[in-house]
Structures are given as structure tokens and as C-alpha cells.
Amino acid sequence: MNIYSKHMQTNNIEIEQKISNNLGKIKHKIFVLSGKGGVGKSTVSANIALALIQKGYSVGLMDCDIHGPSIPKILGIEDKRPISTEKGIEPVLVSPKLKVMSMAFLLQDKDSPVIWRGPLKMAAIKQFISDFNWGDLDYLIVDLPPGTGDEPLSIAQIIPKSDGAVVVTTPQDVALLSVRKSINFVKQMNAPVIGIIENMSGFTCPHCKKTIDIFKKDGGIKTSKDFNVPFLGKIPLDPKIVESGDSGKSFMVKDSKSNTVKAFEAITEKIVKNTENRHKKEVK
Amino acid sequence: MNIYSKHMQTNNIEIEQKISNNLGKIKHKIFVLSGKGGVGKSTVSANIALALIQKGYSVGLMDCDIHGPSIPKILGIEDKRPISTEKGIEPVLVSPKLKVMSMAFLLQDKDSPVIWRGPLKMAAIKQFISDFNWGDLDYLIVDLPPGTGDEPLSIAQIIPKSDGAVVVTTPQDVALLSVRKSINFVKQMNAPVIGIIENMSGFTCPHCKKTIDIFKKDGGIKTSKDFNVPFLGKIPLDPKIVESGDSGKSFMVKDSKSNTVKAFEAITEKIVKNTENRHKKEVK
Numbered sequence: 337m338n339i340y341s342k343h344m345q346t347n348n349i350e351i352e353q354k355i356s357n358n359l360g361k362i363k364h365k366i367f368v369l370s371g372k373g374g375v376g377k378s379t380v381s382a383n384i385a386l387a388l389i390q391k392g393y394s395v396g397l398m399d400c401d402i403h404g405p406s407i408p409k410i411l412g413i414e415d416k417r418p419i420s421t422e423k424g425i426e427p428v429l430v431s432p433k434l435k436v437m438s439m440a441f442l443l444q445d446k447d448s449p450v451i452w453r454g455p456l457k458m459a460a461i462k463q464f465i466s467d468f469n470w471g472d473l474d475y476l477i478v479d480l481p482p483g484t485g486d487e488p489l490s491i492a493q494i495i496p497k498s499d500g501a502v503v504v505t506t507p508q509d510v511a512l513l514s515v516r517k518s519i520n521f522v523k524q525m526n527a528p529v530i531g532i533i534e535n536m537s538g539f540t541c542p543h544c545k546k547t548i549d550i551f552k553k554d555g556g557i558k559t560s561k562d563f564n565v566p567f568l569g570k571i572p573l574d575p576k577i578v579e580s581g582d583s584g585k586s587f588m589v590k591d592s593k594s595n596t597v598k599a600f601e602a603i604t605e606k607i608v609k610n611t612e613n614r615h616k617k618e619v620k
Numbered sequence: 621m622n623i624y625s626k627h628m629q630t631n632n633i634e635i636e637q638k639i640s641n642n643l644g645k646i647k648h649k650i651f652v653l654s655g656k657g658g659v660g661k662s663t664v665s666a667n668i669a670l671a672l673i674q675k676g677y678s679v680g681l682m683d684c685d686i687h688g689p690s691i692p693k694i695l696g697i698e699d700k701r702p703i704s705t706e707k708g709i710e711p712v713l714v715s716p717k718l719k720v721m722s723m724a725f726l727l728q729d730k731d732s733p734v735i736w737r738g739p740l741k742m743a744a745i746k747q748f749i750s751d752f753n754w755g756d757l758d759y760l761i762v763d764l765p766p767g768t769g770d771e772p773l774s775i776a777q778i779i780p781k782s783d784g785a786v787v788v789t790t791p792q793d794v795a796l797l798s799v800r801k802s803i804n805f806v807k808q809m810n811a812p813v814i815g816i817i818e819n820m821s822g823f824t825c826p827h828c829k830k831t832i833d834i835f836k837k838d839g840g841i842k843t844s845k846d847f848n849v850p851f852l853g854k855i856p857l858d859p860k861i862v863e864s865g866d867s868g869k870s871f872m873v874k875d876s877k878s879n880t881v882k883a884f885e886a887i888t889e890k891i892v893k894n895t896e897n898r899h900k901k902e903v904k
Binding site: 403404406447487506509511513519542544551575582 | 688768771859
């Protein structure tokens, strides 16, 4: 962490004050979480952020996946680094309206595992908020570490008064076991569940054009009904997402007419409506 | 944890002694890990265990995935519980040669997230070894939590002198980023890398029978060459595995002639050879 030592704070009260100030300038804070890894949480986070800037919003994307930060790879900004200025640290600018910070930017070597003990990890995440110039934002998307352990919980607790959490799942039961845990987890965070997204939902064979439900179907809808939380939509299993995630070319821009892009747009529209309504109620 | 309070130890030296004694009766200890979740680590662990018992070995399977324990669901033993006897606690018997313990058996409610802080989790895992009657085993398969954080490292440190670790990945680059971390992680554990398994490798359309590399291809082989570690084999993306994992019917038994079953058998054969050779060298 010493590359940013110039701006590091040792005074806890001062850090909390800075976190509170910086969060105060952000209208909506949304967590993206999943009960287990590998369901596409980071891909979903990145594409929601991109869909939001396409709608004209200013967005921050904070990749808090400490052990497997993949946002920089997905957005093609692996070689970028935040810049330390006199006013603080500037997150990486992906476009004029999209600021990104990721644990990956702090790692010297992309092949090294992060084996930090708990307190150091939390200090790093707090610094993501306290010492970075996020500025005035419409949305901050927080990509939490996968799972429902103490790590995502501790991170969530750093950012109080959020708009809630989006839970990403795949359709099959084994993954849904962990969605049920996620929903209970969000309730324990005292945050609302904005809704469930069912990712990798149905695959269309590029040869014969038939659809195969590789990971089964409709598990997300079923769980949202069981738990009485909104269902935000399905995203198909699409080799183009894998390809664009690996090449660092933003999927939303690359293939603007596909069903997958449409799915992300519709989901983001629902998220905006949900969070705007909540905001209006609070302002009243 | 109080359901097992009768057998809980409070004396640390006594616990370490018991762990050492119990591990001494197990010929081979193998970790199964993945740099990120959702790559099928638990499915692979369960099917390797099943392939080993089909070869006549006695096997223990320890599901240490604290936040998303899915082994009981995969093996259809969700409603079973370990039995406390005068001699200690008996792991769940799946077949006469397969004993299973999972964090899932300790949870009252399958929908509840485990939000235990670090020390309590480690105490639970230690108890899995110290207080359970694993008896004489040929193999203990340890399904670690996903990722390369302090949690899998702490668990790995409870079981010294292992035969090494099997690293499970999917073929695409984003997942491979975390494999590189895993390999470095295993080296930090001072354990050998037994080899890499590439899961979800190629999908054959059930309608037109053409193969589509949904998650790209050959990433696992490439990484094994880069890092000079053995490549154990590819397992196809197979809706039948999803189906059998969800229904709790063992895949290895259910569909004994598929390419997927053959892939698991060939991989297990390589693991046996690798660990037997290491054992012979040590005995000499």
C-alpha cells in the first residue's frame, strides 16, 4: 500500500469523516453480490456500470473482490493505475463518466495471490473510499467479494445507507442454495434486496440456433417468488461475453443489438426505477 | 457447534495431538482448490472421490467450503448428519468406502449464511479432523474454500504433509488469472501442485452434436506449460453433471459410459499414479 503512503491516514476518526464526506456526494450506492463465485458477478457489475453511463449517469465502479479482482481485465484497463495528485488519488477513468478502482491496481504482480489478514484488507477498502476522489456521482457500484462470509459483510458495513444489493445467480439449484443465503445475508446487512439477476440463463447453439438450458432454467424467478424480492431479469449464456470479458472490450459497446445487451439494458432500467423511487420516498 | 459439545476439546495441545494421530492413519491427503468460485471445484472433488472408491480405495471427503458447502447436495446426503458415538463422531457414510464431512451438516438452516469470524471457522475445521473417526483411509480429499485468501491458507496449514493440490479451472482467461494465483498459492503452502484440471471445457450441442467452446479452450494446458506443472485433463461442460449435482444422484454411477465419466476416470488415474509415486519415493 505504500505507493499511496502520501495520502494514507492513520487517524481513525479522520478516516471515518472522509468516508462519510465522500459517500455523501454519491446519490445511489448499490452492492452487487453472489452467494458463490463464478456466476458472473463482475461481468454483471461492469455491464450495469456501462449501461448506466449510456443512460447519461455518472458512475463509480469499486471492485472489492480482494482475491480475484477481474474488473480491470473485463474493462481492458489492466495496465492503468490510479494517479496520486495533490487533491488525493484519482480513480482510473474508463470514460469521462466512469471511474474505476480495483484491488488489482494495488498488486505488483497479477499472478500473486493476496494473502492479507482481515484488518489489512478492510484498511485497503476503506482507503478506496476515504482517499480517492470519486467526486459527485449518480451511482457507485460496489462489486463485493463472492460469498456470504465475514469479508463481504465487513465491506458492506463500511458503506452504510446503501440503496441495497443486487444478487447475481445462475439458474441451477446448487447455485441457488447460495442465493438463499445471499438474500438472508442482505437482510442482515439491513439493506433492501434490489432484485435477483439470473445469469448464464439459456444458451443458443450458434450452429443450429436451438436453445439449451445448460444450467437449467428459472431458478432465479422461483427464488425471487419464494423470498418475495424483485426479479430483475435473465442474461443468456453468451460466448461473446466471455470473449469480450477476456479481450477487455466492453460488451455493451461491442455488440449493441444482441439479446444480451438488451437484457442488460432492461435490467439496468429496473435498477434505476427501483433506486429512484426509493430516493424520492426518502426525500419526501 | 454445541451439538458436538460432548466431544469438543478445549486443550490446544490435545487437539493438535489428535489431529496428528488421525492424519497419521490417512495415506494420501489431497487438496482441491480453485482461484475463484463457480468453476466446479466441489463437483470435481465429489467425482474424484467416487472414482477412487470405484478403484477400490477407501476415501474421506472433507467439504471445507465454509460459506458455500455443496458436497452434501451433490451427493444427495443433505438430510444426513454425523453421528456422535462413545468413540467420537462418525462422518456420514455415503458408501462403505466413502466417508463425508461438510460444514453444511453444522448449519441449522440451509438458507442461513455462515458469518463466523476467522478463529471460529478454523476451530470448526480442526474439529473435523480431531474429533471425527476417519479411521484408516487411502485418500482424504479436502475441498477447500474457493480463492487464494487467508481462509484456504489457514485450512491448508491445519493439514501438513499433504500429497499436494489439484487446481480446478475453466478455460477462459479471466478464470485463468486466478489459476496463476492458485499455483503460486500452492507453492506458498510448500505443497506440490499435483496438476491442473480444465473443467467446463467444450460443450456438445445435444441437438446438432457440434462442439462449442463456450468458455474458450485450452487455457488450462497453456497455464500448466507456462508454470511447468502437470495437466490432468479436461472435463466437458455437460448438462448431465448439473442435473446430477442438483438431484444428488452421483454422476459417476448414473452415466457410466459418457465422455465426462471417462474424463474423471482418466484424471483420477493420473492423480493415483502421481501420489503413489511420491509415496514410494518417500518410503525409500
